[in-house]
Amino acid sequence: MPQSFHLVILGGDGIGPEVCDQSVRLLEIMQPHLDGVEFQLDRHSVGVGEYQRSGEALPQSAYDACLASDAVLLGAMGLPNVRYPNGKEIAPQLDLRERLQLYGGVRPIRLYHEADTPLKGHGPGEIDFVLVRESTEGLFYGRDAIADLEADEATNLLRITRSASERVCRLAFETARRRDGKKTVTLIDKANVLSSMVYFRHVFDEVAKEFLDIKAEHVYVDAAALFLVRRPQDFDVMVTENMFGDILSDLAAGLVGGMGMAPSGDIGDDAAVFQPSHGSAPDIAGQSIANPIAMHLSTAMMLEWLDHPETRRAADALNAAIADVLSDPTQRTADMGGNLSTVEITDKIAERLSKRLQGETTAV
Template identity: 45%
Template sequence: MSSYQIATIDGDGIGPEVCQSATRVLTHACGSDLLAFTRCDGGAAHYARTGHVLPEDTFMLCRDSAAILHGAAGLPGVTYPDGTEVGNDLHLQLRFRLDLYANVRPVRLWRGVKSPLADWQAGQIDYVIVRENTEGLYASRGGGINLRGEVATDTIVITRKGVERVARFSFALSRKRNGAPRDGTRRVTVCDKANILRSYAFFRAVCEEVAREHTDIEIDYAYVDAMTVHLVKRPDFYDVIVAENMFGDIISDLGAATIGGMGLSPSAELGEHHGLFQGAHGSAPDIAGQNVASPLATILSGTLMLQWLAERHGDDRLSAAAHRIEAAVGDVLAQGDAVPRDLGGSASCTEVTDAVLRRLDSAAC
């Protein structure tokens, strides 16, 4: 039997709690002979001790493993001399060094979860936001200019190669899905600010070129300011949304808010050869070590990992395990077995994890 080596970085704050919960669930669903987790150092606390947020041995393990599972990184007050947070640099370094160009953020309203949007039900909100992950405004990190404390500038970077590949990724993803909940149409929406900035007009133009290669998929456009309205007023219209790095970051958090919050927001950062999987939430150091964080975003990120590995390796065992975990999470939420605090309940991290494990066991009977 194949064993997939998974590099695991617990990180900071609630990272160790949610990451270890996810590995429990993944091992339970797949078996220890299918997945092998290797824990490694990294994060803001590690930087505070050693001066390295991503040690080289951790990077090499991540590079050589089948996938990377990450908890969360970042601590208040642990910053670089320029004032930027150290924790974010862990996955930013991995993004750039492993060329993880597509950040995939599913937005799905689950049964048993009440949306802050009035009258929206499970199944009516189900789309994916794809961020270009290595360019855009965030490409300036570490390279911007602060001129004598009077003027600060950062430069947006958008290349034809970068847009083409993330656009092709988005159209290919739409082909795998069932279309938008409203009308079943497979649709890629380009989110930009093409009416104001040349860089975004270029982003849109390249997406239009790629769309001509995918005539079975509808192409749609929305300015980012309008998108913040549309995701609240008509979220069922969307299937796949593709955006520049910063815009994608912003609208994915808005999307998460409409389906219950960041605790239900998984994330995958994908390249041609590597994948990093983590909940889209932060490290929440204010509740770290209290066993109150929800592990669901990290568990669901684990299902994204299994699906990605299954597709890469043609291994149906992995995709079957991913479906079982999703079904177990769905049952826990729908039946209210263990409602985490961010969804209005009182279940601890351990209690939510145990509830998912019980559902996996009952489904196997």
């Protein structure tokens, strides 16, 4: 009897449904080629549209489905002009991270063609690292605080706990151990100024003793921003606090072609959500010009995380199909100077994906 994976699909807002639908199409294309695996796709409405309809951006039924799922595939969410009464942006993806304890924001960064980077002298695969962002606390811990706009000051709490720091650091070291990389984990902190970062570094160093086969090092966050531009090829796995990770992951995406090339997985002990790192881009919604690559790469991350031989094979085939297409710098959507639509570039990936899953590994 085939193993059934319950996958919850949350389409999102803006371009979210457009790119998410294309990744679902790839899942449907690969399904007949997988032996002993079937996908049960369970769609739910969340985000701004759902908030406007029902008053809830993350209905209980959708959350319960996520809780019971094997994995969640999530399209970009939020629209900047639709906010809660307290002025904050509607972001159910943050609620999912906190409620499901998705503590590890895993952000792979890979260069597919030298034409995609603003840096000189870097070819395919020469920029290849993973940023692991602690996603449940840090400076985001105080995001529910409401500022008194008539007061003389406003503050937010930066929270670093031992338990959260230990688990995200272990995830970073385990990621480095699995990768075919430099076997190095770099802690990004601000321990020369903030006592919370001194504590974070202390916990990191304790966890590092459990992974003697992996090199551990420290870099201050401001220096890390410089080094990412000057020598990104030196990094393997980076681990950092929530806000620092939020900022550096955008910078890192810019090194390889932009947010449309930046996948992510929010990983917990018992659940995982996979989504592109980019926003909902309402200015281009409905035009079929959105770049779906980050969504497709996130789908590959999900398939690998499911950890079945056939889903891992599917992940490898999808990653290879994407790399095949992107090896030709003319095969790009408008955000990267090309003229392919969201559907057209997915068509090219789908063609190569099908051939690879059928055992034809020669690029089309």
